[in-house]
Amino acid sequence: MITFFLIGLTVHVVFFVSIFDIYFTSPLVHGMTPQVTPLGPPASRLVLVVGDGLRADSLFTLLPNGSSRAPYLRSVIEQRGTWGVSHTRVPTESRPGHVALIAGFYEDVSAVAKGWKENPVEFDSVFNESRHTWCWGSPDILPMFAKGASGDHVYTHTYPAQEEDFASTDASRLDSWVFNQVKSLFQSAKFNSSLKESLLEDKNVFFLHLLGIDTNGHAHRPMSQEYLENIALVDTGVAELVSVVEEFFGYDGRTAYVFTSDHGMTNWGSHGAGHPSETLTPLVVWGAGVQSAHRVTEAQPYNDVYLQGAELVLLADIAPLMASLIGVPIPVNSVGVLPLLYLNNSEQFKAESMYANAIQVLEQFKVQRHSALLLTESKQAEFIHKARILIQLEKYGDAISLCRSLISHALEGLVYYHTYDRFFLGCSVVLGFVGWTSYVVVVILKTHASLNRHPSLLKQVRIPSHTLARLCMCVTAAITVFLLIQRSPVTYYIYCLLPVPVWYSVLKDTFYRLFTVCIIGLTAYLCCPQVVSFFHRAMLTVGLAVLSLWPFLSGLYGKSKFRSVSWFLGCLCLAAFPLMPVVGREPNIHLVTCAGLLTLFTSACYLWSSGRRAPLHLSDKQQFVAQMLHVAVCAYVPSLTHSSLQQKQGLPLLNQIISWTTLASSMLVPLLSSTRLFHRLLSIFLSLTATYLLLSTGSEALFPPVLSWLMFVWINIEQEAMLAQGVSGRQEVETIKRVFFIITAFFGTGNIASINSFDPASVYCFLTVFNPFIMGGLMMWKVIIPFIIVMCTFETIQVATQLSSRSWICTECSFSTCHFFFLVQDYGSWLDIGTSISHYVIVMSMTIFLMLLSVVTHIFTSQRLVLWRRTKMHFP
Template structure:
């Protein structure tokens, strides 16, 4: 057959290779004392079945361990405490700074575009601000401005919740659904206002419902499901709908309803609400989010939505001032909940999503100070110098600081779950007012601190140790500071006539209050991570003990024959009274059970401690089999394990820098050439092709991740795929391939052509039968795996090729750029890997696990990593490009979109796992395929253990989020390795190779 043609060039040296391998094999057989008729075939078969059963059992337990320990970070590093039922701290100041506050929110508004000047050809006034209101208020010296740093995940409900309650959902929000309409229960601004209004989408409407006084707040929303993210005209109508409702509320005129042709006036009770003090009106402009997601923020429609909403906001501000007779008692805030990345996604820590605009003006707001040198501004960087606002100082805040700021302006209790610290520099108030409002913030945080300690202490019982800055000590110190402020206030008419010395004393009090607030935050962090060290040890021991057990079990069932296994087992069998390891294990288990019971620990804590105890004891029982790995040579053992650890570290660094994958492949390419020259006396054809494939695949991690559509790259990859697959299917394998595979090859023309067609038209104009055909092809390709490959005995390499053809078709349907060319090179890499391992295995005719087999497992994990990181940096959620899903969906649907994305990512993994099965079956047929796979699990464990200890709870949102993402992705990849290996094992179970073995 033609697939064997590549080995003709090494036939001349084959005899020499056989001589080398035969001598190695004979020596190995002598060491194991195996005679030709020592063990009946039936006993060998039984042992292999028992071996495979035990190995699968170990893999299953490891799978369960990874599933449970994946969520351990929520207990070890990220404890979510949200105590409820606390008494709000009433304002210490008698009179608020303003009577009412109007908040305009650009949903999905990018700060660079909102602050920026019109500069694109589609914009009507080049050089002028997109939002003139912002520039006018700042240049007039009436406003303060800067960047509001949004919290991850940057989704509308989560960000607005943070802005209204100061409660930043942590990673535990994933478990409760951070994109859902119904958020967590917590205290928020609208529970304390006397009157309020909300206008916007339903996804965030529940945040503005007052629990204390439901009749005080009117929530006027439209259903978020009605927004078509791929129809900019329809999406923009919701801003007009908001505009009409708000105009009707303030300007007193009647607004015509286009649908019913009737006239409306204010709703009952609106007039009374608008007359109240402590009024807050929240206006959400959703078109930016809808259009930015569907058309990307670089599109002219996004900029148009910014300008249109700006006109609405400017008119509404005039109506509000007119309605209240320009009494000067209104404060205004303009901001965004999150931004939109260039690829049209949000939800992650990309600065385009987290750097949002923040502008304040009106009563109680201190205008921005002047820059001494506008040409070299002190507070501006390259990001903000382009806005044309360098004459004024920029002041940035965190999103969680907004509730305390609003409360200080309106004279409200600060929400009790608030975690933010008041930015005093934004307030135009006396030092007494500032000191009082900051103390109110400190009392609110201290109350939360005290409540959390009460809850933790209740659980820990006598195991609890109080933090050095206890809630009681902080409360006493805050009380002293409050007395000092009250004394100064009584002597200076609430600070209006304060002397210089009194203001200096107030500044000292403010400084001391900030110190106490920092102590409170440190104490809360201490309580949230109270069991961190203990749980860290338990979880880490779980991973380490499982990894060591994998070593011992593989060496027991592969490197040890039945007689030696029985001898070792018998030598280590001792009575219970003398089995100190078992007695110690039982005693330690009893203590752990007592501790977990006393501390009222969650049920999952028993698994955190149970797994390491079980695996550690099992490893202790199997420890003697570790010596059967590579002999008794201590130096050889140390070097081998050191190289395995080093290889695991090399794989780990690819999660930090994609370029490191390239360096690994280049090193493998060079090593393969040297090894071939040394072993065969020449560089053979399979090695040369394998080295070439490694070099070609190493190019992609050096390229920037795919962030948008590129027709040129797609067409080039499509042409290369078409020529290659048609040549192989209809010429190279024209007699061997099944008709179904050739039909799938022809479907490549459709998949590539329809993807190009869909780029040129809007999704709303695509005939529905096109989407139906795409779904039919998708299900047909998946079905072909089950019904064509699964039940037909074929050559493993041909079966692998048929899977590759399916993968290519899928990639053409999902592809948007050079990912089509990547999948072609990836396919070439898999084929050359199989050929290379078949050639090298001639030198290793040994029935033992050798260091080279770990090298093979290393290459398998590296190939799996390149399929994941080759074209995208998926540590960031924003790297998921929804452009590829438009071949199947007119409108994005969350669950279906997620399923399609996971399927797209998983199929290259399946092909990689299938290639590993083929390597095991054709190259290392003497060894257990499952045992070889467990070697790759060891590398995955090394990565996971590293990432577990690298999780950060301090630092920037990007540092914390990335550290968690690496651990989660590493754990999920391990689960994916196991799942897809199991599927590939079934797919390749009935092959010609297996039939030969049976005969």
């Protein structure tokens, strides 16, 4: 069995990694020739100001009295600038937003593995193409652009990472620091000749990253006074900045200004998904080379009226706009299209700029594939020649239209060749999945006792071993030669060759009707509520409502009325959680306290009931009392932390110590408890619930106590069912329940949306300084805790009832993994992308975890069972 699960673990790990080679490879290519407009640029320098986390409606919407909370930017919009709404593509996170804005391309999702701090490959940017760039702001954003720049002309000035504190008394000081640093630079230049000489050169960029708005939005919500006052502070800072810059350069009229945001924010203070509050950001451009003003119309946010009068552009389009304003090459990896309506220049300049944009995109296409299927070499040459002729004939409008068409075709070609290998690799992975699932079915058919009674199912159809071996060797050789010719990466060999030995193991000992069994099982699973519940969480409610009737339909009610009623009520209580919203819930710390009290009450009831039947040892009593006191403390810590943060007193050190100590000891303390299964299970429940309370902000804190209550009742009912019905005929029914409870544990209170758009308040008991890896890890642990509780229950039932359904669960998970493999997507909103990835990752991780757990618990359970019999222990 150990060998079987180790092989299965290897297969699933390989296929788990495969989606990153199939769906999430970097779209960037290298070796392109930079393209620049031959005509002189309208601006000598560019000032880029990014208000991180600023929503479009927060800046544009007027106050009830008709005034604006950003009067200076409002005056720019109305008198001398062009305003619009920029649309950020998901994921709406700080780093991807800045990459799209400054480099002109959208990152692949795999960059999330590096916390959006590092890109998997180097990339070009407006900063890299500039003569000099001075940057001020966050240490999470600025260094990546300096790291990717050639030479040493990008100068970054950042504050310490510890300053990015959600519990800060005044997060707007981050923005004040940036403005003060900029003023200091220009003041120093008056007495530093070399610095002044550099500043007076053309093609310079000044980048101000303002994180205060984002930090206040996370900590206090976008409708808070702190968030709105921070916008006013930024507006005042921009006004002073323009005054300092214009004075230094002698009001020469050669400075262009761009004010925008990398993403917005939801009403509950999160971002990452595709809601308009997260994707619509303000764009205000003024100064040299910029079109005259469009007046903002009075409107409500996020509807069609709100967008009237605004030019909606993509965030990546701003990169070619900035490049054109100061006359530097458009970043070679940019997929943005120059928004001509923002330019105030001759038609010839616009046509030349659009021509450079088209050639820059076409260069990427040429590098991606030398021989194009969607855009042949002759077609490319025809496009280029015709566009150049139109410009020479001064038919600038026709030239611009032709260039737009060329960009559209080239971008289609980039997507085509970027996904060229996807179908081939996908087929290889599917063959591997089907082969592994078939192999598991073969093992089950061999070992399952009930099937041995049906010889017709075991009729063997063997293929001669030497013939099969030769066939596999030929297939292996053919695949290897094909991959060598294609110059494929090493990982491609693994994905394509792994199915060969898997199918060899299946075909060398295949049974009659095997494929019929596989097809029936796959069809049944794809139609069952478990798969549907991944997309519609309400299906879990329906399933729990049906499961609540199990004791009454199976005849167990007459044998144990109290446990049957407890099961019924537990299922109905648990069924309420999938109906609750996943994101956007307002914090309610009182519910966290109630969850702690409920945990203490249920634990006390169990200990009282257990003590009446079998008195606890003194050491066991002491440990349970200590754990219950610990739960009480952990139920109070979130309330104390929330109160302290509201009063802007920061995170209390004692609370932080308690939280991290609880997390570190959560998996160690249960090992000190009694080896009695019920006692061990209770200790695990108390330890994990204590950690869960510290990570909760509202109603989700009630989920572990209710889930654990139902799990304890389930164990007792299983014993009753075993005594009443025996083992035979119950394997498949128990497997369905177990798979269903695994999914309920994951999706009962949330899914991937609760991580992609999570509320930072969930981790405030542990830390308030921004750290994506630690915060993401804590949120993942919160999601996993209910799963661990359910898996521990499975192990208890396995020992108590001698029922084993490990192989059947692995088969079910393999079916669902294959299903969700086809649903993985790398387009749409980050919520859609993240959900598709999470579904695949969850079912794949579920299989891998089950395999690991099965191997470990098989040895552990055997030793425990021997001890159990020697000491004559029994279940209370």
